[in-house]
Amino acid sequence: METFSFEADKLLPNNPELPAVLYTGAFQENPANAEQIFNDNGWRNSWVNGVFSYHHYHSNAHEVLGVMSGSASLQLGGDAGRRVEVSAGDVLVLPAGTAHKRLTSTQDFRIAGAYPGGADYNTRRATPDDFTAALSEIGKVPLPDSDPVYGETGPLLEVWGINP
Template sequence: MFNDSKHGFDAAQTEYEAFMLEPHDWVPNNRKLPVVIYRRALAPASGDLAAAFEILFERNTWPAQWRDGIFDFHHFHATAHEVLGVTAASAEVIVGGPGGRVVTLHAGDALLLPAGTGHCLQSFERHFQVVAGYPAGQQWDIRREALTPQELDAMLALPFPPLDPIDGKHGPVIEYWLPAL
């Protein structure tokens, strides 16, 4: 487990919850891998959370690719797993597609979305921002329609690094994702 209080990393303070989502209408979700919410992945008052998440994701082979908000329309990524680190404010995000589960995220939290998991920004505080990371070698897409059977098979076969994006060699990716493959 990686701890670096200088950057707000303290894996011992991080709590997480994992849950599975069933396919819903045109959103496949992921039948093999759970969604994971990391609470207090970084200490909210530890300084520049965007830079800290970028360092953390890079260290764990989930390099950050952008900083921004979350789209306010339902979509999913079929070609990459995604981790979102909340760097400012809070928001409610619908996970799983239209009519899905609403989760509240705060600065310092992270959301791990296996490929195929629908997500949409429902409401947010001013200045809400996330940093997004993806496994090295995976390029994200934006999907708003059902996958073909071949695309679904390719999505379910996507590899990912053997490290958890937050806790490195520990955490839910090691506990839940690796045994599922």
């Protein structure tokens, strides 16, 4: 497990309190089950697709992304953030406000996304208006009740200070 924290820039707020978490190979045995495992652990309102090729973030919900097939290079935290390579079986948990975009991917890249408690989510972009609106929203997002990969006892809960 790796964690990444990102500073805000003038267009992307990121999250001032919570780090992004990467579980490398969490679903290596059966990456196609990512969406079902997220749902079983209380992360719902799920979808299967890809990742936008532009910086975006969700200011009103945390998000989990599970790579079901293929691989990709993602940029987290904006241009000054970090490039992360992900492949089938990897899981990325992004706290509300964390910018992300796809840089490159294989043709078979598919990812499952979900949100704690099935929260509705917005999609904000790197604009001054979105940045201003997001600043008041991010701090109001409730912490999840469970880790999307490991359930009620997962390491995300400790990293995010839910079960210290």
